Structures are given as structure tokens and as C-alpha cells.
Amino acid sequence: xVPRRSALRASLAACLLACVAGCGxxxxxxxxxxxxxxxxxxxxxxxxxxxxxxxxxxxDLMDLTKYTMLDWMRWHGWGSPRATxxxxxxxxxxxxxxxxxxxxxxxxRIVLSGLVKRQYAAYYSHAAVTPVHRPAPDxxxxxSSVPLRVPKP
Numbered sequence: 001x002v003p004r005r006s007a008l009r010a011s012l013a014a015c016l017l018a019c020v021a022g023c024g025x026x027x028x029x030x031x032x033x034x035x036x037x038x039x040x041x042x043x044x045x046x047x048x049x050x051x052x053x054x055x056x057x058x059x060d061l062m063d064l065t066k067y068t069m070l071d072w073m074r075w076h077g078w079g080s081p082r083a084t085x086x087x088x089x090x091x092x093x094x095x096x097x098x099x100x101x102x103x104x105x106x107x108x109r110i111v112l113s114g115l116v117k118r119q120y121a122a123y124y125s126h127a128a129v130t131p132v133h134r135p136a137p138d139x140x141x142x143x144s145s146v147p148l149r150v151p152k153p
Contacts, residue, residue: 045120046123050064070089071087090105106137109132111128112126112148124148
């Protein structure tokens with residue numbers, strides 16, 4: 001009986017070794033076939049929600065915050081991970097005390113980022129506004145980093 005156990009152990013060891021050896025290539029490691037999968041670019045509509053949660057696509061006029069409006073926006077790279085634009089910010093915080101009864105404004109650059117995909121559309125989740133001529137005016141609301149609303153999943 002002892003020789004039979006030895007033969008059984010030897011055959012089990014050989015079988016296990018053959019199974020383990022079959023999990024790779026003769027050079028070790030896993031075998032790779034074809035190129036690695038890449039990220040599929042978004043092809044659906046892309047929006048930014050204004051202060052009142054209304055969707056806008058490439059808006060030329062938009063309420064960024066309760067007191068700040070973007071105007072004359074010219075967009076580049078809309079739908080990409082970082083959409084950029086130039087335009088003006090109008091600050092309505094001074095509504096009753098604005099000089100010449102007009103809200104003050106200044107030229108800006110804006111970057112929308114943080115593309116969040118929802119069922120059939122994507123939305124930008126962050127806005128960064130910088131004045132074209134630094135620094136921003138004293139009266140301006142700080143809109144250098146504004147989280148944007150995104151629909152719930």
C-alpha cells in the first residue's frame with residue numbers, strides 16, 4: 001500500500017504543477033492580447049446648471065451665484081473635461097447702491113471642470129473664475145472657485 005500512496009501523491013503533485021504552470025506564459029506572468037481598453041469619450045449632451053438649477057448648453061448669459069451673472073461668454077472646448085470661456089461678470093450685490101444704476105462688471109476667464117455623467121447627459125460640477133486684469137475689484141463677490149449644482153443620480 002505504501003508504494004501506491006507515493007504514486008498517488010506524485011501524480012497529484014504533477015497535476016497541480018501542470019495546472020499552476022498553465023496560468024501564464026513560459027516566460028512567467030500573464031499573456032496580453034491586444035491594446036489596453038481606453039476611456040470612451042462622452043458623446044451625449046453636456047450642460048451646466050445655473051444658480052436656479054436650469055440646464056444651459058454653452059450659455060452666453062448665466063446666473064453663476066445669487067448675485068453674480070456671467071455675460072457675453074464665448075466658449076472653447078465645450079463637452080471636454082475642461083471648458084473655457086471669456087466674458088464678463090456682473091455683480092448684483094449692489095443693486096440699490098450701484099453707481100449710475102448699472103451693476104458693475106469686469107472681464108473674466110472661466111474654466112468649467114468636473115464633468116459628472118448622469119443617465120443621458122453630463123454636467124460640469126465646478127467653475128473657476130479669474131479676472132482678465134488682476135486683481136478683481138474690491139466690490140466683487142469671490143467667484144474664484146464655485147461648486148456647481150449637478151442633478152442627483
